[in-house]
Amino acid sequence: MKAMLVIDHPYGAQAWDNTPHRRSFAVALAHAAQLGLMAAGHEVDLIDLHADGFNPVMSADELAAWRLGAESPDPLAADYQRRLLAADYLVLAFPIWWEAMPATTKGFIDKVVAKGVAYHEGSGLRPMTNATKLRGVTLITVMSTPSVLYRFMFASAISKILLRGTFRKIGVPNLTWLSHAGAESKSPAARQKMLDAVQVRFARLS
Numbered sequence: 001m002k003a004m005l006v007i008d009h010p011y012g013a014q015a016w017d018n019t020p021h022r023r024s025f026a027v028a029l030a031h032a033a034q035l036g037l038m039a040a041g042h043e044v045d046l047i048d049l050h051a052d053g054f055n056p057v058m059s060a061d062e063l064a065a066w067r068l069g070a071e072s073p074d075p076l077a078a079d080y081q082r083r084l085l086a087a088d089y090l091v092l093a094f095p096i097w098w099e100a101m102p103a104t105t106k107g108f109i110d111k112v113v114a115k116g117v118a119y120h121e122g123s124g125l126r127p128m129t130n131a132t133k134l135r136g137v138t139l140i141t142v143m144s145t146p147s148v149l150y151r152f153m154f155a156s157a158i159s160k161i162l163l164r165g166t167f168r169k170i171g172v173p174n175l176t177w178l179s180h181a182g183a184e185s186k187s188p189a190a191r192q193k194m195l196d197a198v199q200v201r202f203a204r205l206s
Helices: 025-039 060-068 075-086 103-111 147-152 157-170 188-203
Strands: 002-007 043-048 089-095 119-123 126-130 137-143 175-181
Touching: 002 025, 002 075, 025 043, 025 089, 025 137, 025 175, 025 188, 043 075, 075 103, 089 103, 126 157, 137 157, 147 175, 157 175, 175 188
Parallel strands: 002 043, 002 089, 089 137, 137 175
Antiparallel strands: 119 126
16 A cells, blocks of 8 residues: 655654654654554655645646646646555644644645545535545644544534545545644653554554
C-alpha cells in the first residue's frame, strides 16, 4: 500500500525530535505514524507543506482550472495532485488552531483535493463520486481545547469540515480522526504512550 502523509506545521517534518522551541507534538505523532507504516511494509510518500513552500492561496488561474476539472497551473499543487492519485491511503497531520485546520491544510484541500482530481461531479443523490484510489483517510491532530469542550461547544468541527464535509462527501471510505487534546500538560511518559499507540495503530493498517 502507498500512503500519502501530509504534514502541516511551520517547524516542518523534522520537528519530532523534541528540540525546545522547534518541536511539535503533531509532527511527532506523524513521525510515529510513518514508522508504523514503514514497519508494516507500506510505502510512505511524505509531504512537508511548509518545507515545500506550498502556497495555500488559490489564484484566478487556479480557480479556472478547478472549474474545468483540469490540472492545477501551480506546479507544486499539480505534483501533489499526481501523488494523491497514486496513493491508496491519505494521512493529514496538523495542529488545530481556532478550532479548525491551519491555512496550509485548508489550501491543500482547496487546491489538491480538487474537481477532476479527487472527485467527479455527479447528480441527484450522488453529487460527487470518488476519483482516486483512496481506501481511507486519517486525521492526526493536536489541540489545547479539552476534548469534551471541543465536542459539545464546537461540535467536533474538524471532523465535520474534513471527514463529513470533504472526504465522505466525495465517497472516500474508512475515515478516522485521531484527536490528541492537552498534550502540552501531560507527562513525557503519557506523551510517549500516545506516540506508541499511533505507531502500533498504523503498523496494523492493511
